[in-house]
Amino acid sequence: MATFTLSWAGVLTAPIAFNATGSEVQSALENLMKADCPAEVLTTQGTNVKYFNDFENSEFTGAQSGTPESHSGFCGFRSLKNADALFSETFTKESGGQYGPVSLNQHPVLCFGYNGRLRDEVGLKFTYSDSSGQTRAATTRISTLFNKEDKWSYKCMDLQSALQTAFIGSRYSLQQLYLYKDNSGSDYYVDVVYIGKTPTTMNENAVLLKRRPPPFESSGKSIKAFSVTKQRSAASEITYNIVVTPLDCAFDFPLMEISFMQMTNSSEDRAEFVNRAAAVTVTRPHRATPPLSGTFGVEIYGGRAEGLSVNISKEDLKYTLEGISGMGKVNVEDLGTCRLPSWSVTWLTKPGAQPLMKVDDSSVVGNNVNFVVQEKAKGGLLIRGMTGDFFRVWEEKTQVEVYINGIPSNCSGNCSFQWSDEKTPVVTGISPSRGSSGLGTLLTITGTGFSMENASIMVGNSRCVTEEVTGEQTIVNPERNKKLLPHQMQLTSYFLIC
Numbered sequence: 001m002a003t004f005t006l007s008w009a010g011v012l013t014a015p016i017a018f019n020a021t022g023s024e025v026q027s028a029l030e031n032l033m034k035a036d037c038p039a040e041v042l043t044t045q046g047t048n049v050k051y052f053n054d055f056e057n058s059e060f061t062g063a064q065s066g067t068p069e070s071h072s073g074f075c076g077f078r079s080l081k082n083a084d085a086l087f088s089e090t091f092t093k094e095s096g097g098q099y100g101p102v103s104l105n106q107h108p109v110l111c112f113g114y115n116g117r118l119r120d121e122v123g124l125k126f127t128y129s130d131s132s133g134q135t136r137a138a139t140t141r142i143s144t145l146f147n148k149e150d151k152w153s154y155k156c157m158d159l160q161s162a163l164q165t166a167f168i169g170s171r172y173s174l175q176q177l178y179l180y181k182d183n184s185g186s187d188y189y190v191d192v193v194y195i196g197k198t199p200t201t202m203n204e205n206a207v208l209l210k211r212r213p214p215p216f217e218s219s220g221k222s223i224k225a226f227s228v229t230k231q232r233s234a235a236s237e238i239t240y241n242i243v244v245t246p247l248d249c250a251f252d253f254p255l256m257e258i259s260f261m262q263m264t265n266s267s268e269d270r271a272e273f274v275n276r277a278a279a280v281t282v283t284r285p286h287r288a289t290p291p292l293s294g295t296f297g298v299e300i301y302g303g304r305a306e307g308l309s310v311n312i313s314k315e316d317l318k319y320t321l322e323g324i325s326g327m328g329k330v331n332v333e334d335l336g337t338c339r340l341p342s343w344s345v346t347w348l349t350k351p352g353a354q355p356l357m358k359v360d361d362s363s364v365v366g367n368n369v370n371f372v373v374q375e376k377a378k379g380g381l382l383i384r385g386m387t388g389d390f391f392r393v394w395e396e397k398t399q400v401e402v403y404i405n406g407i408p409s410n411c412s413g414n415c416s417f418q419w420s421d422e423k424t425p426v427v428t429g430i431s432p433s434r435g436s437s438g439l440g441t442l443l444t445i446t447g448t449g450f451s452m453e454n455a456s457i458m459v460g461n462s463r464c465v466t467e468e469v470t471g472e473q474t475i476v477n478p479e480r481n482k483k484l485l486p487h488q489m490q491l492t493s494y495f496l497i498c
Contacts, residue, residue: 005258006029006256008254008256010215011214012259029226032215033071034077034214035075035077035217040201043196048196049196050102050103051196053080054076054078056078067081071222071247072189073191074113074114081189085176087193088175088177101126102173110157112190112192114154114155114188114189115151116188117186118179119182119183121143121144123141123180126174127175128167129171130168138167142157142159142162152211154201154207156200156201159174174195221250223245225245226242228241249337253287255268255282262275269284270284289339289366291338292339293310294310294366295309296308296360298320298321298359300355301324303327305323310364311338314334330348331348333346345357351380352381353379356375400415425449443457
């Protein structure tokens with residue numbers, strides 16, 4: 001057997017040499033997942049083609065309008081998702097520089113593949129010369145019909161003929177082309193966009209019949225990656241280990257087969273093929289694991305949230321958790337996949353250590369389901385530069401605090417303070433209310449709790465000399481203070497400080 005051909009879901013690879021390397025088998029499988037198109041829609045830019053893009057160059061495609069998508073091409077692997085501007089004069093050529101406006105006199109035809117539901121119109125921004133020879137700029141929408149099925153279709157249209165009907169003139173120059181979503185707002189994809197002199201085909205349906213789609217396109221499944229290793233156990237016996245990683249958790253794939261050989265024995269995970277003296281056995285030791293389904297519950301702070309889908313969004317999980325009493329505000333990040341759901345929860349308004357969540361996964365459907373809750377970081381209070389308040393010690397009596405320029409001083413020894421009514425002086429009267437410095441008037445302050453120790457009497461801004469202190473009165477002489485003595489005095493805020 002010089003070559004063999006793999007078949008998957010009825011789609012055949014190119015012939016593979018009997019003794020091919022693992023990378024050669026892998027390349028054949030990767031090409032199997034590529035859509036093959038008829039040669040007429042795969043063209044190159046030149047004299048008759050002003051613009052062509054099949055979006056296979058992901059780096060170059062990123063500079064255009066829309067989002068490059070892998071595993072979804074009308075031709076090849078890639079297409080462009082939600083390309084609002086199908087063409088713009090400011091688009092960059094692969095060789096460098098901008099395309100500039102397109103003369104519709106020379107290149108009037110637009111063709112492209114599309115998948116999704118588009119509004120039945122194409123928007124154009126252009127310039128033209130009117131009947132008086134004046135150059136005018138205009139925008140318009142051309143009515144057309146798009147296929148509304150969720151599968152690839154192909155479309156060609158004459159832009160210049162459509163414009164000539166509504167805008168009488170000449171020298172039409174295309175600046176931008178637009179597509180629009182229909183009322184459903186669903187995503188759409190475009191591929192092999194062509195602006196040229198003549199249509200790529202006169203029969204759009206024929207292009208679809210000639211196109212070879214990748215396996216599983218109708219079911220929406222695709223493959224993310226292949227990995228092939230080669231093992232040789234004997235000169236005439238070779239084993240290839242093929243690991244297939246599905247895209248977006250796809251599963252339930254059929255078994256690969258060997259084309260042009262007779263199947264002699266088969267089951268869901270094993271098949272044998274023979275052709276004369278050659279024999280090939282295909283074995284599938286593991287199937288693609290289905291994604292998890294069902295619901296789970298969360299319990300914390302004595303509260304519980306139930307019936308949460310394993311596919312719950314981070315916004316819905318955040319809303320649900322914040323509904324549990326005591327939870328406060330949280331931030332939720334989705335870190336998982338469809339096969340391995342994972343969320344990160346961060347407390348925003350309730351700092352400090354929190355109890356570990358409990359998860360009930362009894363209603364989750366899947367292989368060997370096990371929900372694990374891990375504490376990634378324990379909450380706490382971070383203080384940069386601790387102040388003296390954090391170093392207070394417990395005391396039975398009130399402590400005196402002294403601040404110098406706003407800075408607390410250090411207390412040495414006993415700094416306690418205790419209020420005592422007995423040691424607090426009380427003023428009950430002052431006499432006389434009038435006096436004269438010439439007459440040598442003495443002020444008598446009556447009350448309780450007076451003491452000669454640390455006695456201080458102020459009249460206005462002047463300090464008096466204490467002449468005599470008894471338990472109930474103090475006699476002071478204002479005359480001996482030569483700085484301030486008004487002719488008539490009005491006593492305000494006089495008291496003895498102990």
